[in-house]
Amino acid sequence: MNLSLHFTLAELTITDHREFDNTPDEKSLENLKRLAIFLEEVKTLLNGRAVMITSGYRSAPVNAAVGSKEKSQHRVGCAADFRIPGITPDEIVRRIVASDLKYDQVIREFDTWTHISIPTIEWTTPRLNALIIDRTGTRPFV
Numbered sequence: 001m002n003l004s005l006h007f008t009l010a011e012l013t014i015t016d017h018r019e020f021d022n023t024p025d026e027k028s029l030e031n032l033k034r035l036a037i038f039l040e041e042v043k044t045l046l047n048g049r050a051v052m053i054t055s056g057y058r059s060a061p062v063n064a065a066v067g068s069k070e071k072s073q074h075r076v077g078c079a080a081d082f083r084i085p086g087i088t089p090d091e092i093v094r095r096i097v098a099s100d101l102k103y104d105q106v107i108r109e110f111d112t113w114t115h116i117s118i119p120t121i122e123w124t125t126p127r128l129n130a131l132i133i134d135r136t137g138t139r140p141f142v
Contacts, residue, residue: 012056031077
């Protein structure tokens with residue numbers, strides 16, 4: 001099922017933990033559609049490069065299995081982790097921060113992937129948080 005031109009439900013519910021059901025509820029599915037449309041904007045910003053989703057929606061069992069917090073935006077279909085071949089996570093975050101995209105959070109995680117989210121409630125103002133998470137902890141992206 002396509003959620004947008006380039007992103008599918010299968011991509012945004014991918015998990016290595018296939019032993020758990022990772023089917024989004026109705027509200028999470030609506031959020032995933034909003035997220036897919038936002039990811040189209042990210043793709044355009046990055047010159048149409050392939051956006052390889054490594055994690056999107058996470059059911060409670062999947063979220064627990066990956067060791068994430070229950071309040072993670074992944075739980076409600078408002079966040080995705082991704083890589084773009086040939087562009088470092090640091091460069092991706094820099095370009096997103098310098099853009100006019102209305103992200104809620106963008107995070108360079110372990111200098112391996114980029115996390116991006118949209119507001120959990122559609123009409124709220126995005127926080128525009130830019131962070132780094134690595135072995136030393138969490139800090140602002142500067």
